[in-house]
Amino acid sequence: MAAHALDYDVQLMLRVKAGDTSCFGVLLERHRHPVIHFLYRMVQNHAVAEELAQDVFLRVFRSRASYEATAKFTTWLFRIATHLALNWLRDAKKDRVQDSLDAESSDAPALQLADRNPNVEQHMVSGTRLEEIRRAIASLPEKQRAAVLMHKYEEMEYSQIAKVLCCSESAVKSLLFRAYETLRARLAHMA
């Protein structure tokens, strides 16, 4: 995100803190989509993703009085989103939603290893392939998944991902390294 855009988010949040709650609506419009998309890819359930996204924005609004512009607004926002997603995923391990996802995985047809068409994008319309991608992401340990989603879709730097996940840059590199090794192994056959 460009520096001026960062400043704009922080300025908006500081105005929310000062009592100008209309600025919260602007922040919501600017960040609603990325937050929902991130949560959707984390939990892979649209209704849950929206519920969690609402929790994220509720928490942001609740915390307005104590907000300090010490970091990028998006770092703070995604820290809350990641925290909620990881908590939900932990709780859902015993849950029926997760069970049904697991059942889908075990009932799914075998991977089409023989398909060696090099133009992957042409085939992305295929539900089976999307399902494979979805399952490949779901197979990643939760922190690796969060790191990959922020790196790939939010185009975050290692340093920002480290701040979101409250770990070192070295730990982020390790998470991304292992995650992409797994994804290449699982998705390389699609090429």
Added chain:
Amino acid sequence: MNCPSKTRNGRLRLIEFATGRARAMERMELQFHADSCPACRSLIDEQRQVFAALDGWDAVAPSRDFNRKLYARFELEANRSWFRRFQQVFEHPAWIGRSSYPLAIAAVLVVGFFAGDASRFITRWRGIVPATTAPAAAPATVQDPTAQLIQALDDLQLLDQIDSVKHRVHRSRTRPL
């Protein structure tokens, strides 16, 4: 240049290269190396395939009523905090049961109304509600006393509903299994 595919950091550099976000100098250096290194070229190709696959995974659009639901939760939360404050006021006198809140509030309202200054009284009473319940909403306008009284009665009804829900929850928690 040592082959980057042999180390973890080197492989991460190749991954960054495959994203297209590597810095210009780094990009040139890696491209120059990969042109003559099958291992690095293979890793870059595979990584690009992974990114292309991930690009094909579109997240669904937010539902149309996302904002409405969110603001409804703001409203509910604000009402809850307002209710909690009222609850604290009435918690100390032991002779007032929880189910008496609406009656007690109604009594206070009636007294205030018949004191001849209903409008100011209700406005002051409603002033307890935080002003930040709906962030994008237009500023509140001054209503006539009748409308305010209707609003106050609606709020009383809400209190009553919250009270009955709390009782139901309490009953269900204390019910033997």
